Amino acid sequence: MPGPPLPSELLPRKFFDRPAEVVAPELLGHVLVHGDVAVRLTEVEAYAGTSDPASHAYRGLTPRTAVMFGPPGHAYVYFTYGMHFCVNLVCAEEGTASAVLLRAGQVVAGHETARRRRARSTERDMARGPARLCMTLDIGRDQNGLDVCSPEGSLRILAGEPADPALIRSGPRTGVNGGKQTPWRFWIEGDPTVSPYRAHVPRKRKRTEA
Incomplete structure (x- = not known):
């Protein structure tokens, strides 16, 4: 059976024109859409660019991180471990390279498509982790740099029901060494x-033998 209708409004660009650590908890509960699949965000991580040793942009501008140095409200997609894609949303003013990694969510639309892509996953695990989230939403290299605040865009962030502040928790970021x-x-x-x-x-x- 179809679930409740998706939100009709996009998050405005000004929502992202703030530091990533401010934007990140406020993203929880909002909805990322690509094609006919939509995911309600339940877990995210903030990265602060050149001031953050855990950020890809810590050492400055490179071809890989150029999107992070661009305007807010765009997707930064990267390939990791030679097999997975992960998606971030760029925050703060142009030139800061601040971004939020989308770590997990709940599929709220396009369940049949999501099941075809993640046939061996339970409903809970469809988008439980940043790589799984990208697989479920079919996000890859072609989505790098897309404007998620554009109503004509294929990858969009919708204004869902914000998470209850009393239920939001925070802690160290997963699997990082610098700034852990x-x-x-x-x-x-x-x-x-x-x-x-x-x-x-x-x-x-x-170990190598002498």
Whole structure:
């Protein structure tokens, strides 16, 4: 059965024209749409650009991070571990490279399409984690740089029902080394789609024989 209708209004660009750590908790409850699939956001992480050692933009402007240095309200999509895409929403004024990583959410529209893409997943796990979220929404390299505040855009962020502030929790970001104690991971307490926290584990170097 179809769920409730999707929100009709987009989040305005001015919503994103603020520091990522301010935008991030306020994104919880809003809805990301790509094609016929929509996901209500339940977990996010903030990154502060060149002042944040955990950010891709910490060392400055590169071809990979150029979108992060652009205007707010655009998608920054990156490829990680040679197999997964993750999507961020660019925040703050142009030139700051501030962004919010979308870590998890609940599918609220396009369930049949989502099930075809994630056939082996339970309803809870469809978009539980940043890579799964991108797979469920079919977000990849072609979506890098898209304007999520444009009504004509294929990737859009809709103004859903904001999460209850009493249920929003924060803690260290998942799997980062630099800035690992910064409490900029935000999630909705008790929501089953929130991904498990994992601390950074340094990679072990292979021993070579003398």
